[in-house]
Amino acid sequence: MTAYDDLMSFIRETGALGQVAARLAWDQEVMMPHGAGDQRAEEMAAMESVLHARRTDQRIGGWLADLEGGALDEEANAQLRHIRRSYDRARKVPADLATALARATSRSHRAWAEARADDDFGAFAPVLREVVALKREEGAALSSGGDVYDAMLSDYEPGATAAQLSQMFGALRPRLVALREAVLERPQPQPPTGPFDEQAQLRLAHLVAKTFGYEMARGRLDKSVHPFSSGSGDDVRITTRTSALDPFNCLYSTIHEVGHATYEQRIRPEYRFTPLGEGVSMGVHESQSRIYENQLGRSRAFTRWLYARMTEHFGDIGLDGPDAFYAAVNHVQNGYIRTEADEVQYNLHVLLRFDLERAIVSGELEVDDLEAAWNERFRADFGYAVDKPSDGVLQDVHWSAGLFGYFPTYTLGNVYAGCLHKALRTAVPDLDAQLEEGNLVPATGWLAENVQQYGGLYEPREVISRACGGETPSEEPLLDYLEAKFGAIYSL
Amino acid sequence: MTAYDDLMSFIRETGALGQVAARLAWDQEVMMPHGAGDQRAEEMAAMESVLHARRTDQRIGGWLADLEGGALDEEANAQLRHIRRSYDRARKVPADLATALARATSRSHRAWAEARADDDFGAFAPVLREVVALKREEGAALSSGGDVYDAMLSDYEPGATAAQLSQMFGALRPRLVALREAVLERPQPQPPTGPFDEQAQLRLAHLVAKTFGYEMARGRLDKSVHPFSSGSGDDVRITTRTSALDPFNCLYSTIHEVGHATYEQRIRPEYRFTPLGEGVSMGVHESQSRIYENQLGRSRAFTRWLYARMTEHFGDIGLDGPDAFYAAVNHVQNGYIRTEADEVQYNLHVLLRFDLERAIVSGELEVDDLEAAWNERFRADFGYAVDKPSDGVLQDVHWSAGLFGYFPTYTLGNVYAGCLHKALRTAVPDLDAQLEEGNLVPATGWLAENVQQYGGLYEPREVISRACGGETPSEEPLLDYLEAKFGAIYSL
Structure with missing residues (x-):
C-alpha cells in the first residue's frame, strides 16, 4: 500500500493548501483592508499556481496507474475515483x-459589474462572447468528443447529464407555473413591521445558527455583502447580512448558510483534506442548505417557535399571531431577482437560465441574442416584462465568471431536498412536534447520519438515493410538498 | 537579464506565498475558531513545506551563479545579496x-506554557535541553566553523556580531544601572485613575494610530492576547489589547506596533514580494517601533497633546495637568517582566538574556543551571530577588521557540532609535512645537524618507548610519537621551 500512502499524503497536503486558499478568500470578503486588493490578487494567483502545479503533477498519474484495478476498500476506491476525475480534468x-480563461473571466467580471450598474447589456456582450468562446473550447477539451455541456456540468455535479436534468425540469415547469398563477390570484398576507434593530438581528441569527446545529467552536458568523459559507472540517465559516426593513433576509440566509456549513462540519473527520472530506457536489450541498432553509426553517411548525423568538428580539412586529407570521415568511410575490425569489418561483428562475445557457454553449443561441431570449422567456413564465437588464440578463454573476453548468445544481438541490424531506418525515414521525419546540436535533441528526457524514464517499445521486431508502431521486416529492404547502397557505 | 528576471519572478511568487502564510498567522491569533487549532497546524505545515521547497530550490543556485559578479545596479545587487544569504542558510x-527542530520547538512551546503556569522550571528543563542541543547543531551547520552565536544572530540581524554587541551593551549596563538606582530613590509620580472604558480606549487607539501615520486603508487594528504587527506592503495589520485599569497598555502598544507597521507600509512599492520589500532586520524594525513609542510617543511635547485627548475620551483622569501626565507616562518602578518595563530598565532585562543565551549556546552554561544564573544576575542588576520562575526565567517565549540570537535586537533597536532621534532633532529643529500639536508628519516623514522607504536595500547598520549623516551607530545618544529625560523628570 505504499503507493496509496504516498498518493494520499500528497493529496492531503494539496487539500490543506486548498483550505489555506479558502481562508484567504474568506478574508478577502470579510476582513481585508480595501487598499489591499491588487496585492491580494497576486497572493491568490501565487496560491493558484502552486495548487495547479500539484493538481497536474505527473506523479499522481503514476500512482493512479499503479493502484487502479487493485483490491482496495470502498473508501480507497472512492478516493481514487475523485482523484482520477480531477487529475484528468486538470x-x-x-x-x-x-491562463486565457482566467484572464478573460477576470476582465469580464469587472465589465459585468459596470454593465449592470449602467444597465447596458451591449457593453457586456463582447466580453461575454470571448468568455463563451473560451468556455466552448475548454468544454470541447474536457468532453473528448462527448456532450460539451455535460462536461461543464461535471465540474459541479459529477454524473449528472443535461438530458436527465431536462426531463426532470420539464416535469417541474408546468406545475410550478400553474401553482404560481393560482397563488398570485389570492389575497396576499401582511408583512411584519419593524424597526428591526441590526444588532438584535445578528443576535437572533447566532441563536438560530446554533439551534440548527452549527458548531460555533469550529466556525464563525460575520457580515459580508453576499452571504456565503467557506472552508471544511474544523474551520467552516459563514456570513450573513442585515436589512433594517426586512428581518427575513438575515435570518433565512443564515439558516441557508448553516445548511452548507454543517454539511462540511459533519463529514467524517478522518476524511479531512482528502476529496472525501468535502461536500460531494453543488446539488447535494444545495439540498442541505435548502432543506434547512425551507422544508425545516419555513415550516409551519418551526415558524411557531421562531415567531416567539422574533417577538422576544423585536417586540411587537405587527402580526396577528404565529399563523400570520407563517404566511408572511412564505409570502409569494412578483419579482425579477432569483436570489430574492420564494420557494414557488425560485426554480422557474433557474430553469430559464438552464435552457438559455445550454443554447449558448451549443451555439444554438448567440450572445448578441441573449437579452432578447431572456426577456421573451421571462414573460412566458412570469407573465410580465423585464424592466431593465440589471433585473434581467445582467442580474447574476455566474456567466461573467464562466460558470456555465452551475445554475441547474440550484434546482437539483431543491429536488434532492424534496426527496430527503419526504424520507425524513417517514423516519421522524413526530418531526413537527420537535420543530415547534425549536428542537432541530432529530432532523439535522438524520441528515448528518444519512447524508452529511459521507462527504464524497458516494456519488451525488447515490448518496440521496441511499438516504431515501433506495428510491431514484425525482421531482415529485418537491412538487407535492410545494402544492400542499402553498395550497394550504393560500386556500387554493 | 533573462536569468535575473526569471530569478526575481520566482522570488516574487515565493514572497507572495510568504504573505499568505503571514495572513494565516494573523488569522490564527485574531479570528480562528478555537476548535480549529489542530487543522490549522496542518495547514501551516503544508504552507511551510511549499515555502521550504522553494527556498532551497536548486534553480536559485543556478541563477545566482549566472548573475553574481555581473554588472548589476544597486538594487539588483542588494536583491542578490539577500537571496544568496537566505538560499545558503536554507x-x-x-x-x-x-524537521527535528520544528518538532522539538513545537513540543517545547507547549511544555514551556505548562511549566510557566505551574511555576516549575524543572519540568521545562529537559525539553529545553533538547532544543538547545539541536540549535547548537544547527548553529554549527550555519557557522561553517565560525562563531556559532554570530550565525544565530544573523537570522535576525545580518552583519551583527556578538563581539560588537558585547562592547555596546557593556557600555550601556553601568550607566543604566546607575540611572535606575538614582531614579528609584526619588519620589514616585501619581498614576492616572479610571475608569477607562474599553471601547473608548480602542477609539483613542485608532485616533493615535492614524496620528502616527498608520494607513487604515492598507491595514486593520484588532485585539489579540499579545499585540503584534503582521504583513508587508498594502496589507499590514496590527493588534492591541486593553486593560480596564491601565490605559497606557493599549495606547503605547498600539504606537509601538504602528512603528513596525508603518515601516512595512512605507517601503517602496516596487519592492513588493522581494527581499527588499520587508524591514531589513529585527533591530532596525525595533528602532522604528521604539522611536514611535518612546522618543516621540513618551516625549514631553507629544504627551501634552495626548493628555488633552485622554481627558476628552475618559473625562477626569485624576492628574493635575500635562506635566503630571508626562511623569505618569514615564513612571519608573520595580518589576520582573521585560515586556512591562520602562525605558530606563528595559535594556537591563535584555542584557541579562543576551549574556545568558550566549553562555548557553557556547556550552559555558548548561540548561540545568540556567534558573540559578538568571536569578543571580537579576539580583545583581535590579537589587532584589526573583519571586517565582514565571516572573523570571520562564517569562519569555523565545527560548522555547528556539529563538536564540533574537533578544539582543531589542536593545540594538533602542540604540538605533537613540541615534535616529538625535539626527531627527537636528533635521527638524521645531520638532517639539509640532509634537505638541499632535503633528507627527515631520517626524514620521523624516523616518520614512531616511529609513523606511529603503526596506532591505542597505544593510542594517548602513541604513542607520546613512540616516545619521554617516555616523557609526553608538549607544551614546540613547544614554544621553535617557539621562537627560529621566534626570529632568525625577529632578536628579
Whole structure:
C-alpha cells in the first residue's frame, strides 16, 4: 500500500493548501483592508499556481496507474475515483487555455459589474462572447468528443447529464407555473413591521445558527455583502447580512448558510483534506442548505417557535399571531431577482437560465441574442416584462465568471431536498412536534447520519438515493410538498 | 537579464506565498475558531513545506551563479545579496535537522506554557535541553566553523556580531544601572485613575494610530492576547489589547506596533514580494517601533497633546495637568517582566538574556543551571530577588521557540532609535512645537524618507548610519537621551 500512502499524503497536503486558499478568500470578503486588493490578487494567483502545479503533477498519474484495478476498500476506491476525475480534468485543459480563461473571466467580471450598474447589456456582450468562446473550447477539451455541456456540468455535479436534468425540469415547469398563477390570484398576507434593530438581528441569527446545529467552536458568523459559507472540517465559516426593513433576509440566509456549513462540519473527520472530506457536489450541498432553509426553517411548525423568538428580539412586529407570521415568511410575490425569489418561483428562475445557457454553449443561441431570449422567456413564465437588464440578463454573476453548468445544481438541490424531506418525515414521525419546540436535533441528526457524514464517499445521486431508502431521486416529492404547502397557505 | 528576471519572478511568487502564510498567522491569533487549532497546524505545515521547497530550490543556485559578479545596479545587487544569504542558510541545514527542530520547538512551546503556569522550571528543563542541543547543531551547520552565536544572530540581524554587541551593551549596563538606582530613590509620580472604558480606549487607539501615520486603508487594528504587527506592503495589520485599569497598555502598544507597521507600509512599492520589500532586520524594525513609542510617543511635547485627548475620551483622569501626565507616562518602578518595563530598565532585562543565551549556546552554561544564573544576575542588576520562575526565567517565549540570537535586537533597536532621534532633532529643529500639536508628519516623514522607504536595500547598520549623516551607530545618544529625560523628570 505504499503507493496509496504516498498518493494520499500528497493529496492531503494539496487539500490543506486548498483550505489555506479558502481562508484567504474568506478574508478577502470579510476582513481585508480595501487598499489591499491588487496585492491580494497576486497572493491568490501565487496560491493558484502552486495548487495547479500539484493538481497536474505527473506523479499522481503514476500512482493512479499503479493502484487502479487493485483490491482496495470502498473508501480507497472512492478516493481514487475523485482523484482520477480531477487529475484528468486538470490535464485535459491546456495551460495557455487555462491562463486565457482566467484572464478573460477576470476582465469580464469587472465589465459585468459596470454593465449592470449602467444597465447596458451591449457593453457586456463582447466580453461575454470571448468568455463563451473560451468556455466552448475548454468544454470541447474536457468532453473528448462527448456532450460539451455535460462536461461543464461535471465540474459541479459529477454524473449528472443535461438530458436527465431536462426531463426532470420539464416535469417541474408546468406545475410550478400553474401553482404560481393560482397563488398570485389570492389575497396576499401582511408583512411584519419593524424597526428591526441590526444588532438584535445578528443576535437572533447566532441563536438560530446554533439551534440548527452549527458548531460555533469550529466556525464563525460575520457580515459580508453576499452571504456565503467557506472552508471544511474544523474551520467552516459563514456570513450573513442585515436589512433594517426586512428581518427575513438575515435570518433565512443564515439558516441557508448553516445548511452548507454543517454539511462540511459533519463529514467524517478522518476524511479531512482528502476529496472525501468535502461536500460531494453543488446539488447535494444545495439540498442541505435548502432543506434547512425551507422544508425545516419555513415550516409551519418551526415558524411557531421562531415567531416567539422574533417577538422576544423585536417586540411587537405587527402580526396577528404565529399563523400570520407563517404566511408572511412564505409570502409569494412578483419579482425579477432569483436570489430574492420564494420557494414557488425560485426554480422557474433557474430553469430559464438552464435552457438559455445550454443554447449558448451549443451555439444554438448567440450572445448578441441573449437579452432578447431572456426577456421573451421571462414573460412566458412570469407573465410580465423585464424592466431593465440589471433585473434581467445582467442580474447574476455566474456567466461573467464562466460558470456555465452551475445554475441547474440550484434546482437539483431543491429536488434532492424534496426527496430527503419526504424520507425524513417517514423516519421522524413526530418531526413537527420537535420543530415547534425549536428542537432541530432529530432532523439535522438524520441528515448528518444519512447524508452529511459521507462527504464524497458516494456519488451525488447515490448518496440521496441511499438516504431515501433506495428510491431514484425525482421531482415529485418537491412538487407535492410545494402544492400542499402553498395550497394550504393560500386556500387554493 | 533573462536569468535575473526569471530569478526575481520566482522570488516574487515565493514572497507572495510568504504573505499568505503571514495572513494565516494573523488569522490564527485574531479570528480562528478555537476548535480549529489542530487543522490549522496542518495547514501551516503544508504552507511551510511549499515555502521550504522553494527556498532551497536548486534553480536559485543556478541563477545566482549566472548573475553574481555581473554588472548589476544597486538594487539588483542588494536583491542578490539577500537571496544568496537566505538560499545558503536554507541549504546548510539538513532536512532531518530542520524537521527535528520544528518538532522539538513545537513540543517545547507547549511544555514551556505548562511549566510557566505551574511555576516549575524543572519540568521545562529537559525539553529545553533538547532544543538547545539541536540549535547548537544547527548553529554549527550555519557557522561553517565560525562563531556559532554570530550565525544565530544573523537570522535576525545580518552583519551583527556578538563581539560588537558585547562592547555596546557593556557600555550601556553601568550607566543604566546607575540611572535606575538614582531614579528609584526619588519620589514616585501619581498614576492616572479610571475608569477607562474599553471601547473608548480602542477609539483613542485608532485616533493615535492614524496620528502616527498608520494607513487604515492598507491595514486593520484588532485585539489579540499579545499585540503584534503582521504583513508587508498594502496589507499590514496590527493588534492591541486593553486593560480596564491601565490605559497606557493599549495606547503605547498600539504606537509601538504602528512603528513596525508603518515601516512595512512605507517601503517602496516596487519592492513588493522581494527581499527588499520587508524591514531589513529585527533591530532596525525595533528602532522604528521604539522611536514611535518612546522618543516621540513618551516625549514631553507629544504627551501634552495626548493628555488633552485622554481627558476628552475618559473625562477626569485624576492628574493635575500635562506635566503630571508626562511623569505618569514615564513612571519608573520595580518589576520582573521585560515586556512591562520602562525605558530606563528595559535594556537591563535584555542584557541579562543576551549574556545568558550566549553562555548557553557556547556550552559555558548548561540548561540545568540556567534558573540559578538568571536569578543571580537579576539580583545583581535590579537589587532584589526573583519571586517565582514565571516572573523570571520562564517569562519569555523565545527560548522555547528556539529563538536564540533574537533578544539582543531589542536593545540594538533602542540604540538605533537613540541615534535616529538625535539626527531627527537636528533635521527638524521645531520638532517639539509640532509634537505638541499632535503633528507627527515631520517626524514620521523624516523616518520614512531616511529609513523606511529603503526596506532591505542597505544593510542594517548602513541604513542607520546613512540616516545619521554617516555616523557609526553608538549607544551614546540613547544614554544621553535617557539621562537627560529621566534626570529632568525625577529632578536628579
